[in-house]
Amino acid sequence: MDTILQVRELTRRFGGLTAVNNVSFDVREREILSVIGPNGAGKSTLFKLIASFLKPTSGEVLYRGERISGLAPHIAARKGVVRTFQETTIFRNMTVRENVIVAHHLRSRASLLGFFVGTGTAREDERAFGASADEILDFLNLTELANEKARNLPHGHLRALGIAIGLATDPAVLLLDEPFAGMNHDETHKAVAMVRRLRERGLTVLLVEHDMPAVMKISDRIVVINFGQKIAEGTPVDIQNNDRVIEAYLGAEDEAIGL
Ligand SMILES: Nc1ncnc2c1ncn2[C@@H]1O[C@H](COP(=O)(O)OP(=O)(O)OP(=O)(O)O)[C@@H](O)[C@H]1O
Numbered sequence: 644m645d646t647i648l649q650v651r652e653l654t655r656r657f658g659g660l661t662a663v664n665n666v667s668f669d670v671r672e673r674e675i676l677s678v679i680g681p682n683g684a685g686k687s688t689l690f691k692l693i694a695s696f697l698k699p700t701s702g703e704v705l706y707r708g709e710r711i712s713g714l715a716p717h718i719a720a721r722k723g724v725v726r727t728f729q730e731t732t733i734f735r736n737m738t739v740r741e742n743v744i745v746a747h748h749l750r751s752r753a754s755l756l757g758f759f760v761g762t763g764t765a766r767e768d769e770r771a772f773g774a775s776a777d778e779i780l781d782f783l784n785l786t787e788l789a790n791e792k793a794r795n796l797p798h799g800h801l802r803a804l805g806i807a808i809g810l811a812t813d814p815a816v817l818l819l820d821e822p823f824a825g826m827n828h829d830e831t832h833k834a835v836a837m838v839r840r841l842r843e844r845g846l847t848v849l850l851v852e853h854d855m856p857a858v859m860k861i862s863d864r865i866v867v868i869n870f871g872q873k874i875a876e877g878t879p880v881d882i883q884n885n886d887r888v889i890e891a892y893l894g895a896e897d898e899a900i901g902l
Contacts, residue, residue: 647672647847648693648724648816653702653712655688662688664871665702670816670849673842677850677858679882680868681891686851687820689868693849694726694818695719706816723815727805727822735794739785739804740776742793746811747772772811779810782844783837799830803837816847823854835861859883867891 648670655663662685670676678686691697693704695716704712711719716726734742747768780786783803788796793804802822809817822838823831835857841848852858858865859879867875867882869891875882882888 645672649705651703653692654700655692656700661871666873668866668876673847674863675842675848675861677852677862677865684868685871686868690818690851720812725809725812725814726818727809733793738790738792740789743776743807743811744772746808779807783807798825818849820851823857831857
């Protein structure tokens with residue numbers, strides 16, 4: 644399998660604190676790779692660096708061999724590396740379908756203003772985006788909710804809408820920040836199946852996640868971060884048997900490694 648992302652000696656400092664410290668790993672095309680680690684280990688910071696939401700203090704991220712670190716996040720997204728939007732970027736007074744249509748404008752010719760005032764190009768785009776939005780909603784089993792206002796959605800469906808919005812930008816690599824957080828067993832089960840289908844769709848998926856059983860079930864490989872440093876990398880079985888990982892998780896009662 645080809646390498647799609649290369650994380651090279653990434654470091655990010657906040658004042659005196661080194662949140663991510665010289666982290667390197669490769670991500671292969673169509674891989675599901677999870678980043679785990681105790682609270683405050685630097686996972687979110689690492690994700691923000693990969694998706695260009697933060698600039699590294701040093702090091703770089705290459706996407707298909709091209710440096711993307713330091714680019715504006717929407718430029719990295721246009722190239723194909725997309726971090727799922729936080730719930731706060733969902734327009735709560737719009738319907739599910741409208742939210743997904745608006746998200747298409749990230750890669751569109753017409754401006755978002757055109758969408759609202761209804762210019763010719765925008766109308767043409769809107770038709771194409773509507774068809775694409777319907778396909779995405781169907782893919783995520785959200786069709787029934789297409790005309791529901793986002794503000795009425797329960798937590799699990801809001802997360803799925805976040806993923807739909809991410810898919811609307813046609814990514815090659817999708818970064819999911821805690822996709823199973825706050826989900827019950829049944830919702831997690833469905834979300835795990837959905838992430839697998841993302842891969843079947845041709846995507847490469849990176850996750851930051853605390854739900855260890857779900858991580859162990861879904862990941863091809865896992866990267867473990869502790870105090871900003873990579874302490875292990877490997878298959879779920881490798882990781883569960885890794886002494887450094889077990890040690891890092893000792894005492895973190897809420898985050899059993901799933902042994
Ligand atoms: N913008 C910032 N300014 C200053 N310090 C920050 C900033 N962002 C993160 N940090 C610090 O960097 C460290 C790593 O934080 P980060 O959120 O990346 O960890 P995490 O592994 O994602 O944690 P959690 O699992 O609790 O979400 C923490 O000590 C945090 O306080």
